[in-house]
Amino acid sequence: MLLFIAWRNIWRNPVRSLLTIAALGGGVVMVILYAAFLEGMTRQMVQYATEISTGQMQLHRQSFVDDQDLYATLPWHYIERIERRLPEVVAAPRLYAAGLASAGDNSSGVMIKAIDPLRERRVTKMLDHLRSGEARFDAVSSNEGVERRYNVVIGTQMARNMHLNIGDELVLITQAADGSIGNALFRIGGVLRPVEPNFDRMGVLMSIEAYQQLMYLEEGFHELALWTQDLTALEQPQQPQQHVASLLTELHAEQPLDELGGAAMVRNWRQLTPAIADMLELSKAMVIIVGFIIVGLASLGMLNTMLMAVHERTHEFGILLSIGMSRWWLLLMVLFESLFLALISAVIGSIAGTFVARYFEQYGIDFSGSMPDGYDWGGIVFEPVMRGHFEPQHLLSSSLLMITIAMLASLIPSWRTVRMKPAEVLR
Amino acid sequence: MKVRFRILVSTMVMLMGISAYSPAQAIEINVLMEHIDRLWRGDTSQVTMSMTVKTRRYQRSMKMEAWSRGKEHSLIIIREPIKDRGIATLKVEENIWNYLPKINRVTKVPASMMSGSWMGSHFTNDDLVKESTFIDDFDSVISFEGERDGVAIYEVTSTPKPDAAVVWGKVVMTIHQDNFAPLHAYYYDEEGIQVRVMRFDQIREVDGRAIPMRMTLIPEDKPGELTEVLYEEVAFGITLREDFFSLQNLKQRR
Numbered sequence: 001m002l003l004f005i006a007w008r009n010i011w012r013n014p015v016r017s018l019l020t021i022a023a024l025g026g027g028v029v030m031v032i033l034y035a036a037f038l039e040g041m042t043r044q045m046v047q048y049a050t051e052i053s054t055g056q057m058q059l060h061r062q063s064f065v066d067d068q069d070l071y072a073t074l075p076w077h078y079i080e081r082i083e084r085r086l087p088e089v090v091a092a093p094r095l096y097a098a099g100l101a102s103a104g105d106n107s108s109g110v111m112i113k114a115i116d117p118l119r120e121r122r123v124t125k126m127l128d129h130l131r132s133g134e135a136r137f138d139a140v141s142s143n144e145g146v147e148r149r150y151n152v153v154i155g156t157q158m159a160r161n162m163h164l165n166i167g168d169e170l171v172l173i174t175q176a177a178d179g180s181i182g183n184a185l186f187r188i189g190g191v192l193r194p195v196e197p198n199f200d201r202m203g204v205l206m207s208i209e210a211y212q213q214l215m216y217l218e219e220g221f222h223e224l225a226l227w228t229q230d231l232t233a234l235e236q237p238q239q240p241q242q243h244v245a246s247l248l249t250e251l252h253a254e255q256p257l258d259e260l261g262g263a264a265m266v267r268n269w270r271q272l273t274p275a276i277a278d279m280l281e282l283s284k285a286m287v288i289i290v291g292f293i294i295v296g297l298a299s300l301g302m303l304n305t306m307l308m309a310v311h312e313r314t315h316e317f318g319i320l321l322s323i324g325m326s327r328w329w330l331l332l333m334v335l336f337e338s339l340f341l342a343l344i345s346a347v348i349g350s351i352a353g354t355f356v357a358r359y360f361e362q363y364g365i366d367f368s369g370s371m372p373d374g375y376d377w378g379g380i381v382f383e384p385v386m387r388g389h390f391e392p393q394h395l396l397s398s399s400l401l402m403i404t405i406a407m408l409a410s411l412i413p414s415w416r417t418v419r420m421k422p423a424e425v426l427r
Numbered sequence: 428m429k430v431r432f433r434i435l436v437s438t439m440v441m442l443m444g445i446s447a448y449s450p451a452q453a454i455e456i457n458v459l460m461e462h463i464d465r466l467w468r469g470d471t472s473q474v475t476m477s478m479t480v481k482t483r484r485y486q487r488s489m490k491m492e493a494w495s496r497g498k499e500h501s502l503i504i505i506r507e508p509i510k511d512r513g514i515a516t517l518k519v520e521e522n523i524w525n526y527l528p529k530i531n532r533v534t535k536v537p538a539s540m541m542s543g544s545w546m547g548s549h550f551t552n553d554d555l556v557k558e559s560t561f562i563d564d565f566d567s568v569i570s571f572e573g574e575r576d577g578v579a580i581y582e583v584t585s586t587p588k589p590d591a592a593v594v595w596g597k598v599v600m601t602i603h604q605d606n607f608a609p610l611h612a613y614y615y616d617e618e619g620i621q622v623r624v625m626r627f628d629q630i631r632e633v634d635g636r637a638i639p640m641r642m643t644l645i646p647e648d649k650p651g652e653l654t655e656v657l658y659e660e661v662a663f664g665i666t667l668r669e670d671f672f673s674l675q676n677l678k679q680r681r
Contacts, residue, residue: 071484098543102534109539171532173525179480179487179547180510183527260483 027298028349062262073220114211133190151189
């Protein structure tokens with residue numbers, strides 16, 4: 001009965017009620033959208049952090065981590081041992097070096113990164129992330145037909161800064177492991193889309209074979225990126241990490257590494273990219289804070305509506321009270337009215353929010369006009385198209401958030417009905 | 428190599444400056460430094476030298492030939508080992524180019540690489556290029572005069588002037604009183620921590636000047652490592668035209 005009266009009361013002033021519903025529903029849509037975009041960004045971040053370049057775990061020597069010590073290599077047989085012990089793990093070795101790249105009149109410091117293309121494709125999607133050309137690392141004969149040149153793949157920013165196109169010649173000079181001056185000609189085979197700002201600006205990707213001919217460093221590799229087929233390892237990387245760590249201890253006992261390079265260590269992606277792990281935590285807190293602000297503002301509309309509703313019905317309430325209606329029933333009735341408003345808003349907001357979020361999940365917001373290469377934040381380059389990621393759970397949490405705040409706001413007008421003195425209001 | 432060369436030249440100039448001054452009188456530091464800086468310019472040299480780099484990981488020696496004209500121009504060519512033979516470095520004013528015979532290309536060293544190691548030694552590209560002079564960029568005082576370890580020396584402490592483009596916080600040099608050959612140079616960073624020592628020995632008379640033929644650079648942060656430069660032949664006052672230090676010549680001199 002009370003519910004029915006409350007329902008009828010809402011529609012005594014349909015315009016006002018609809019406006020309130022629009023405000024609250026709009027708030028819900030905003031919260032859902034905000035959550036969707038943040039979710040989309042963090043997902044892209046985690047994806048970039050793991051699938052595209054980092055992998056789930058990485059192996060290094062201590063002094064390579066500390067100061068990129070060229071000689072801090074891990075022996076080649078580690079790869080085989082790790083894959084044999086942990087069959088669900090695939091591994092991709094990498095080597096690094098600093099160098100000087102030169103093309104025509106342009107020269108610039110570069111970071112050389114050597115990979116095994118076959119293994120790399122099994123571990124990360126880095127090589128699929130091409131902007132132009134192909135991810136090829138084979139050697140081709142130059143025009144003069146004398147010397148073979150290896151193909152390399154470079155970052156977008158570097159290609160632009162040095163005016164390099166596919167097929168162009170690139171000179172690389174570096175200090176080889178034996179102290180001599182490593183120098184060779186290369187051919188630009190492809191340009192990689194931005195993933196990581198440093199690599200984009202100064203990265204040169206080549207095959208391990210090409211690297212060894214340039215650097216005279218054949219003892220081992222600097223980095224081993226690992227990927228487990230077991231997807232829970234992304235959320236819970238500690239367990240496979242411990243397996244690898246104990247294997248490393250065994251391997252070290254069998255054949256100790258030289259002291260200068262320090263111990264071998266394995267780190268998971270959260271440790272490798274702490275900025276991203278922090279961002280994930282931060283973004284969860286941000287949804288709640290921003291949600292409170294948006295819904296809080298929308299609830300002021302609710303507060304206003306109900307205050308007006310109570311105010312204009314002061315006389316009516318007075319009569320109800322004097323013919324013996326309980327104050328608490330009245331309070332309950334006002335609260336029900338608010339609840340109905342909030343529920344309708346929640347339903348409408350959720351439906352509209354789902355549509356809008358789905359739309360942005362599909363199409364995203366395109367910034368490629370102003371930022372064709374995307375933007376970087378926390379050391380990760382984002383695509384210029386900002387995409388949401390809709391999660392049904394967001395509907396529930398934002399609706400609940402809205403209903404809670406709206407009901408808190410409606411406590412003020414309903415409290416006024418309780419405080420009402422029938423004798424005074426009827427006069 | 429350029430670095431060595433420049434250090435060689437600076438050493439020479441310093442020595443020449445000192446010898447131009449009458450050693451019988453008390454040394455007046457400003458006059459001394461002015462002499463050094465003035466004599467630095469317009470001087471030419473040709474040297475043959477060997478450089479030994481010793482690091483924790485490897486030790487290697489190179490033989491090279493170097494020419495210089497004033498403080499602006501120098502050219503260094505590696506003669507040995509075979510693997511690096513013909514690699515040449517040309518310095519003209521602030522710029523450094525390398526010529527690489529294996530790939531027959533000339534490359535310019537960009538500003539961002541200037542603090543990088545030069546030819547794998549403990550010298551940096553900057554060591555070659557920096558044009559600092561004691562009179563323009565440093566305030567020098569004789570901080571000690573007398574015997575130390577049985578050798579009569581002057582100790583000159585040079586601190587960079589406020590606006591000088593110098594990477595050191597101060598440079599302390601000890602110089603023999605009798606022949607004005609330098610003995611040690613201590614380089615301090617801006618925090619006042621000693622970062623490297625240059626040791627000079629094997630003094631020989633060349634053109635009436637006492638010149639240390641061996642310089643050893645010892646970085647403080649890498650124990651056990653050093654770069655040693657040994658001059659085998661030194662000639663001053665040879666005729667070198669400015670176009671000797673050109674990109675064309677860089678390719679042809681190999």
